[in-house]
Amino acid sequence: MSKSNNTHLNTIVSDHIAPEILLIEDQHSLAHMTAAMLYERWDFAVTIATTKQQAQDIIRKKPGVFFLAVSDLNLPDAPHGEIIDVLTAAKLPFIALTGMFNEQMRNDIMSRGAIDYVLKDTINAYEYIVELVGRLHKNTLTKVLVIDDSASVRAMLQEMLRIQFIQVVTAENGREGITKLWQQPDIKLVLVDHEMPVMDGFTFLSTVRRKLSKVQLAVIGISGSENKQLSAQFLKMGANDFIAKPFSYEELACRVRQNLEMQEGIEAVRYIAFHDYLTGLLNRRAFFEQGAVLFNQNIKHANPLAVAVIDIDFFKKINDAYGHDAGDITLKHFAAILVEHFGANLVARIGGEEFAVLIDETTNVEARFEALRLHVASAIVDFNNMQIAYTISIGLTQQSQSGLNAMLKLADTNLYTAKNSGRNQLVAV
Numbered sequence: 001m002s003k004s005n006n007t008h009l010n011t012i013v014s015d016h017i018a019p020e021i022l023l024i025e026d027q028h029s030l031a032h033m034t035a036a037m038l039y040e041r042w043d044f045a046v047t048i049a050t051t052k053q054q055a056q057d058i059i060r061k062k063p064g065v066f067f068l069a070v071s072d073l074n075l076p077d078a079p080h081g082e083i084i085d086v087l088t089a090a091k092l093p094f095i096a097l098t099g100m101f102n103e104q105m106r107n108d109i110m111s112r113g114a115i116d117y118v119l120k121d122t123i124n125a126y127e128y129i130v131e132l133v134g135r136l137h138k139n140t141l142t143k144v145l146v147i148d149d150s151a152s153v154r155a156m157l158q159e160m161l162r163i164q165f166i167q168v169v170t171a172e173n174g175r176e177g178i179t180k181l182w183q184q185p186d187i188k189l190v191l192v193d194h195e196m197p198v199m200d201g202f203t204f205l206s207t208v209r210r211k212l213s214k215v216q217l218a219v220i221g222i223s224g225s226e227n228k229q230l231s232a233q234f235l236k237m238g239a240n241d242f243i244a245k246p247f248s249y250e251e252l253a254c255r256v257r258q259n260l261e262m263q264e265g266i267e268a269v270r271y272i273a274f275h276d277y278l279t280g281l282l283n284r285r286a287f288f289e290q291g292a293v294l295f296n297q298n299i300k301h302a303n304p305l306a307v308a309v310i311d312i313d314f315f316k317k318i319n320d321a322y323g324h325d326a327g328d329i330t331l332k333h334f335a336a337i338l339v340e341h342f343g344a345n346l347v348a349r350i351g352g353e354e355f356a357v358l359i360d361e362t363t364n365v366e367a368r369f370e371a372l373r374l375h376v377a378s379a380i381v382d383f384n385n386m387q388i389a390y391t392i393s394i395g396l397t398q399q400s401q402s403g404l405n406a407m408l409k410l411a412d413t414n415l416y417t418a419k420n421s422g423r424n425q426l427v428a429v
């Protein structure tokens, strides 16, 4: 089923395991548009209900199925937000859609456990909902550390983050925070108070920044102090952001969301910078950067190293005979075999049809590369009813040199010999 053709369906089912969303909205066109956007953007399956009664029936028939609900508060059979009672009774977290906004309404919606409220009339309302639902789903795998000496503040922050589906770890002071952080390296963000016994927020921050950069760990300072310089001091010491007490739930949620998104954006850019887009292997730049570190570590301890350069034979002919797409599939096919054999080592695509491997051990290395060559020679790429056979040539060296470049040069010379001696062979001198 194509994504663009399915907006007429009440239930959009994706091929992937993705959470299901209950969308309660009586305006059909809006409901179907939002459902299609959620599916296009995140592959989320969406079930639409247009009345309170229908929503009740669906929840009864599918208990525990929905990740959350997005609900209009003004429905034909429930014009005054009565749907919230249905959702809270079913313990279904929800985002409220409202046609109008005032402070009292906001307080009422939020006090009844809404994750967020969205004013329907604004231009970006539906984009906001789609991004928010995606963020909340990512939050289920996101861990945040809360450090505050006040038990009530810890409990309040924990509850605010829990509503956002975030996993929360707590600590009573900076020192306990450091211990938890080193124990749980999957913590992505820290909310840290300033004044605390044992270790304060500044000392925590300077200790953390000796090991982890702003990109590796986001830290948001929190303080209720009258001192207006505190926010600047936190930021200068390496905090990503600062929140002054008292703050609203919305401010905390927005700042946490923004910082997590910034980190994820940087991570994505870093991934692109260091990986080959086609095969997903490390690229040339990453191979030289990571390879140099590995090389220096091993040379220091006099550990033997091996470097191989591998090239697909007559690759141009594959492109010419079967087309460029078939060439791409062949490159991916080979990359997968390479990972199967050498996934635990440093493996990269360093050129068009050229790959490199750096291994920090030398036991059976020649036999392992010979096994790789034989595997490729006996494999067939099946693409669009075409069967493509191909071979590889390998230049290998186990002679330690002054640097990684020198070892690669030797491996390359051996590859050249393999090519000139008829291809489909391993040369290791």
Ligand SMILES: Nc1nc2c(ncn2[C@@H]2O[C@H](COP(=O)(O)OP(=O)(O)OP(=O)(O)O)[C@@H](O)[C@H]2O)c(=O)[nH]1
Residues within 6 Å of the ligand: 278, 311, 312, 313, 314, 315, 316, 317, 319, 323, 324, 325, 326, 327, 328, 331, 351, 352, 353, 419, 423
């Ligand atoms: N499909 C596809 N082709 C690529 C890609 N990168 C480089 N190539 C092609 O790879 C081919 C490499 O050709 P050559 O350097 O002549 O090498 P070869 O045909 O493999 O011959 P030998 O190495 O001598 O065995 C060129 O035609 C490039 O256009 C890619 O990402 N995808």
